Amino acid sequence: MRRQLPILIVFVSGVFMIIQYxxxxxxxxxxxxxxxxxxxxxxxxxxxLGLWSLTRVSVSKVQxxxxxxxxxxxxxxxxxxxxxxxxxxxxxxxAEGTLFMDIFWNIYTPIQAxxxxxxxxxxxxxxxxxxxxxxxxxxxxxxxxxxxxxxxxPLGPLSGINQTLASWILTVPNMAAKRAxxxxxxxxxxxxxxxxxxxxxxxxxGKD
Amino acid sequence: xxYKNLRSSLVLTFFLFFLILPLSQILAQDDTLPPxxxxxxxxxxxxxxxxxxxxxxxxxxxxxxAGKKNVVAYEILRSESPTGEFVVRGMVPxxxxxxxxxxxxxxxxxxYFPPHKDFYYKVRAxxxxxxxxxxxxxxxVAYGQWFHIGKLPVFVGTLAFTIMVLAFISxxxxxxxxxxxxxxxxxxxxxxxxxxxxxxxxxxxxxGLGSAADIATIASFTILNRIAKKTAEHKxxxxxxxxxxxxxxxxxxxxxxxxxxxxxxxxxxxxxxFYLTSMQFAYVAAVNGIMLREKTATNxxxxxxxxxxxxxxxxxxxxxxxxISGTDExxxxxxxxxxxxxxxxxxxxxxxxAYLGREPLLLxxxxxxxxxxxxxxxxxxxxxxxxxxHFGFFLKLFTVQM
Amino acid sequence: METIGIxxxxxxxxxxxxxxxxxxxxxxxxxxxxxxxxxxxxFVTTFWQVFxxxxxxxxxxxxxYYMIGAIFGVLMLLRxxxxxxxxxxxxxxxxxxxxxxxxxxxxxVSNGMxxxxxxxxxxxxxxxxxxxxxxLVIVIxxxxxxxxxxxxxxxxxxxxxxxKLGIWxxxxxxxxxxxxxxxSRMSLLIGRMDxxxxxxxxxxx
Numbered sequence: 001m002r003r004q005l006p007i008l009i010v011f012v013s014g015v016f017m018i019i020q021y022x023x024x025x026x027x028x029x030x031x032x033x034x035x036x037x038x039x040x041x042x043x044x045x046x047x048x049l050g051l052w053s054l055t056r057v058s059v060s061k062v063q064x065x066x067x068x069x070x071x072x073x074x075x076x077x078x079x080x081x082x083x084x085x086x087x088x089x090x091x092x093x094x095a096e097g098t099l100f101m102d103i104f105w106n107i108y109t110p111i112q113a114x115x116x117x118x119x120x121x122x123x124x125x126x127x128x129x130x131x132x133x134x135x136x137x138x139x140x141x142x143x144x145x146x147x148x149x150x151x152x153x154p155l156g157p158l159s160g161i162n163q164t165l166a167s168w169i170l171t172v173p174n175m176a177a178k179r180a181x182x183x184x185x186x187x188x189x190x191x192x193x194x195x196x197x198x199x200x201x202x203x204x205x206g207k208d
Numbered sequence: 209x210x211y212k213n214l215r216s217s218l219v220l221t222f223f224l225f226f227l228i229l230p231l232s233q234i235l236a237q238d239d240t241l242p243p244x245x246x247x248x249x250x251x252x253x254x255x256x257x258x259x260x261x262x263x264x265x266x267x268x269x270x271x272x273x274a275g276k277k278n279v280v281a282y283e284i285l286r287s288e289s290p291t292g293e294f295v296v297r298g299m300v301p302x303x304x305x306x307x308x309x310x311x312x313x314x315x316x317x318x319x320y321f322p323p324h325k326d327f328y329y330k331v332r333a334x335x336x337x338x339x340x341x342x343x344x345x346x347x348x349v350a351y352g353q354w355f356h357i358g359k360l361p362v363f364v365g366t367l368a369f370t371i372m373v374l375a376f377i378s379x380x381x382x383x384x385x386x387x388x389x390x391x392x393x394x395x396x397x398x399x400x401x402x403x404x405x406x407x408x409x410x411x412x413x414x415x416g417l418g419s420a421a422d423i424a425t426i427a428s429f430t431i432l433n434r435i436a437k438k439t440a441e442h443k444x445x446x447x448x449x450x451x452x453x454x455x456x457x458x459x460x461x462x463x464x465x466x467x468x469x470x471x472x473x474x475x476x477x478x479x480x481x482f483y484l485t486s487m488q489f490a491y492v493a494a495v496n497g498i499m500l501r502e503k504t505a506t507n508x509x510x511x512x513x514x515x516x517x518x519x520x521x522x523x524x525x526x527x528x529x530x531x532i533s534g535t536d537e538x539x540x541x542x543x544x545x546x547x548x549x550x551x552x553x554x555x556x557x558x559x560x561x562a563y564l565g566r567e568p569l570l571l572x573x574x575x576x577x578x579x580x581x582x583x584x585x586x587x588x589x590x591x592x593x594x595x596x597x598h599f600g601f602f603l604k605l606f607t608v609q610m
Numbered sequence: 611m612e613t614i615g616i617x618x619x620x621x622x623x624x625x626x627x628x629x630x631x632x633x634x635x636x637x638x639x640x641x642x643x644x645x646x647x648x649x650x651x652x653f654v655t656t657f658w659q660v661f662x663x664x665x666x667x668x669x670x671x672x673x674x675y676y677m678i679g680a681i682f683g684v685l686m687l688l689r690x691x692x693x694x695x696x697x698x699x700x701x702x703x704x705x706x707x708x709x710x711x712x713x714x715x716x717x718x719v720s721n722g723m724x725x726x727x728x729x730x731x732x733x734x735x736x737x738x739x740x741x742x743x744x745x746l747v748i749v750i751x752x753x754x755x756x757x758x759x760x761x762x763x764x765x766x767x768x769x770x771x772x773x774k775l776g777i778w779x780x781x782x783x784x785x786x787x788x789x790x791x792x793x794s795r796m797s798l799l800i801g802r803m804d805x806x807x808x809x810x811x812x813x814x815x
Contacts, residue, residue: 024258038682047656049686141542177780178538184759188427195373200570206461207469458702585757
């Protein structure tokens with residue numbers, strides 16, 4: 001019963017969602033919209049589970065004085081501060097000009113932008129290591145990457161040829177490869193959906 | 209001589225003035241004359257919809273694109289009776305001969321469009337200064353359809369694919385063995401786990417940044433279950449930091465099930481599968497820290513990834529970890545290919561669960577995928593040949609109307 | 611106040627960049643603060659911008675069907691109690707089943723049928739050699755890419771040859787994506803350097 005009922009819920013909800021795709025009648029449309037909203041609401045309640053997990057792990061590190069426990073204190077302070085500042089004035093707490101948003105703009109946003117900027121370094125180091133691999137595959141990858149990168153740089157008499165080649169690569173073989181991957185993903189994902197609906201794939205359900 | 213030329217010019221000017229003036233008046237008067245009205249106005253239920261729309265079609269006015277070419281737009285008017293007050297419902301530019309009168313489905317919405325109710329329509333052809341109206345068309349009634357005819361190819365595809373999957377699963381249940389070719393990324397999993405065991409270092413498993421609703425994440429859960437079972441057998445620690453609370457819940461269930469399957473439930477530690485944050489780069493910053501501080505020997509990146517994929521892969525590389533990745537995000541596959549040791553590209557991620565468990569039912573479903581792929585390849589080849597000879601039949605088979 | 615904000619942002623930027631050298635307490639501080647603040651920010655904004663309109667406002671307006679979603683949400687929270695935690699599987703089942711059914715048709719149409727539809731193109735276009743070559747490359751490239759993803763047959767002989775052509779075309783595409791992204795990543799770095807050297811230190815204008 002503990003496992004059978006969830007599998008039945010999966011089957012019924014999955015089959016319903018497939019059937020409603022073909023039925024434009026509004027009675028099915030209503031249920032579809034409700035189902036989508038219910039999933040969002042479940043996700044919102046699950047946020048509390050997430051906060052509980054983060055708090056528990058951090059508090060545990062502080063209590064056991066695990067290595068780096070001081071940084072867990074920082075995590076808890078940051079979390080508690082944002083939760084307090086974001087709720088104490090009701091929905092006005094998150095308006096522009098509040099301390100909540102000041103922290104967002106002056107602490108969160110710069111760190112996020114810098115993490116994103118790290119990609120500039122990592123993309124160079126990834127290219128270097130791929131080049132060192134010296135296989136046919138990595139050579140094709142890097143030569144193509146070079147042609148595409150150079151399309152934006154003036155190369156004198158070679159500019160025209162490079163740009164034409166880059167444009168052709170982006171519109172023709174690139175499109176062919178993407179289609180092959182998309183079709184494969186389409187078939188694989190569709191099969192996975194069927195496996196889930198029919199209860200063949202049920203690892204996510206766990207065991208007792 | 210000069211006088212003669214001046215006189216001639218004056219006469220010509222007077223003559224032209226009295227000729228052009230009435231002509232201009234005639235031309236100006238023409239634009240105030242109404243154009244020929246639209247004809248053959250038909251109103252009927254919009255097909256394949258939810259029952260809150262009526263489609264009106266008409267034949268263009270004689271002065272639209274022909275004749276005086278002064279029609280600028282058409283107005284569509286509606287009434288609840290043929291002799292009642294007609295209200296403008298919409299307008300389309302000249303050259304168009306169809307309009308969909310639609311509204312909201314909620315009764316409390318001010319734009320509510322009631323189904324199962326008679327409506328009458330007229331179409332008005334407008335010039336800049338005048339207009340003319342068609343006769344009344346109707347009654348037209350809107351009602352919802354129970355099947356979308358335009359989606360028939362999808363319906364056939366759904367049935368065909370489902371039958372294929374069920375047929376192969378049925379064969380698998382009867383004991384038929386299926387061959388699948390080796391996949392480098394899957395073959396490396398055992399070695400990667402063994403490496404972690406020998407080095408006494410943990411394994412890191414990243415489910416990606418998708419939610420539990422993403423199919424790639426669900427595929428990753430199944431792989432996590434298999435890997436958790438292997439790590440339990442090897443008594444190796446597995447760390448699963450999560451980006452989504454529901455994913456964390458499912459991951460906990462999955463890993464626990466893996467440990468149960470391995471007969472080591474006592475080794476399961478829930479604190480190793482935890483939630484960090486749902487914000488992309490904050491999650492990555494924390495995972496980077498885990499990689500370097502825990503000195504993970506093996507990293508798995510399997511699921512939905514975005515721009516952070518390269519940061520994870522490069523940090524793992526700096527930490528000296530063996531890295532196996534897999535995603536269906538096309539934009540991130542190149543970075544995983546460049547930066548990790550083994551990559552499962554797109555469909556290979558979905559196939560991985562069948563490879564790792566070697567369960568007959570999963571292998572059967574994989575075979576159905578391959579059969580569908582073979583049909584697609586045949587359709588492509590035949591379709592391209594047919595298109596070369598201008599036969600549109602194949603194209604129609606795959607055309608879906610929304 | 612703005613100056614303090616700029617200094618904080620600049621120091622945190624340097625803290626994250628320090629990770630490129632190696633893991634250090636400065637980076638750890640930035641990371642832990644980032645995680646805590648982001649989790650709090652995400653919870654608060656989701657609460658006010660999603661939870662309140664989706665659930666609270668709908669229930670107040672009398673749309674009681676939303677109670678079903680709330681009940682499943684509460685079941686999810688029962689995970690915190692080991693004895694009755696198994697009830698949360700009902701919520702998981704609803705989420706997984708609904709989205710499996712939704713994505714089934716989505717993937718079949720947009721990844722399957724639409725892609726096949728777009729690849730049914732003529733192999734020969736009269737009077738247009740470049741389009742003919744382009745169409746041939748697209749059809750053969752897609753075909754050989756699909757051959758590469760075929761799991762039932764080993765890559766040997768002629769089949770293996772086609773699969774090899776497939777993986778080469780895939781690598782070509784990956785290289786194109788790689789090269790295409792480099793400039794945008796560089797512009798992100800330029801943005802941060804501009805902030806540090808311009809906005810913070812005032813060395814560039």
